[in-house]
Amino acid sequence: MTQIDDLVKMGDRETLYELMTENDEWLTRLESAEGLIELGDQRGYEFLISVTMGDDEEMLEVANEILASPQAMKMKRQIESEQQAERRIRIESAKKRLSQGGKVYRYKMVHLPSNALMGDDPFSKGYEVPALDNIGLDGWEVVHVLPIRRAIATGGENELFTGVYCLLKKEILPGESIDLEG
Numbered sequence: 761m762t763q764i765d766d767l768v769k770m771g772d773r774e775t776l777y778e779l780m781t782e783n784d785e786w787l788t789r790l791e792s793a794e795g796l797i798e799l800g801d802q803r804g805y806e807f808l809i810s811v812t813m814g815d816d817e818e819m820l821e822v823a824n825e826i827l828a829s830p831q832a833m834k835m836k837r838q839i840e841s842e843q844q845a846e847r848r849i850r851i852e853s854a855k856k857r858l859s860q861g862g863k864v865y866r867y868k869m870v871h872l873p874s875n876a877l878m879g880d881d882p883f884s885k886g887y888e889v890p891a892l893d894n895i896g897l898d899g900w901e902v903v904h905v906l907p908i909r910r911a912i913a914t915g916g917e918n919e920l921f922t923g924v925y926c927l928l929k930k931e932i933l934p935g936e937s938i939d940l941e942g
Contacts, residue, residue: 764788768795780807786819794826797835805835851940854932864932866939870895871908873923892926900928 767776773796780792780803790811796804811823826832854864876891892902904927909919932939 762791764791764795767792768798771799773799773801777801777803780804786816787822790819790822790826794829794832797826797829797831800835802835802839805832805839808832854940855937858932858934858937861934864940866930866932868900868928870926870928871923872926874921876923895928898930900930902926903929 764776764779767779776792776795776799780789780796783789783792790808793804793807793811797808805827808823808827811819812827814820827836858864870891872889872891876889895902906925906927907921908923908925910922930939
């Protein structure tokens with residue numbers, strides 16, 4: 761029986777959380793997250809999900825193995841169910857606000873590669889961006905643009921523009937409350 765097993769047996773969530781967030785050994789952190797999941801603590805699940813966004817092959821393999829366990833799958837279903845219930849409550853609240861003349865907005869992020877943005881403009885009249893034009897015709901407004909650059913492997917400080925992420929905003933009008941479901 762390991763220290764983690766003992767902590768799980770005692771139900772010591774706070775020590776498991778401390779080990780998960782502060783221990784120097786990655787395997788101890790992952791095992792502590794697994795222990796939290798066994799105790800029904802969502803912080804362990806959330807930690808493992810964040811690990812899967814990394815690029816350490818060993819950590820990814822262990823995290824995915826833990827996430828495939830029956831306890832983790834049960835927790836995933838529980839979290840998704842809670843999120844869906846919360847979403848339904850928010851949508852109903854938004855519909856009520858719309859019916860009373862209030863404002864409701866939707867947001868989304870889209871990626872546009874550089875070839876969708878750049879082209880020849882021999883007459884300096886500006887560039888058409890069909891992807892953004894179509895989004896605008898659907899009622900979406902670009903509220904922020906985050907350029908994406910990638911370093912060129914020439915040993916210099918040069919970067920290559922590869923595209924943008926656009927944060928979009930759309931006001932939902934009273935007659936469009938069905939759009940809240942999507």
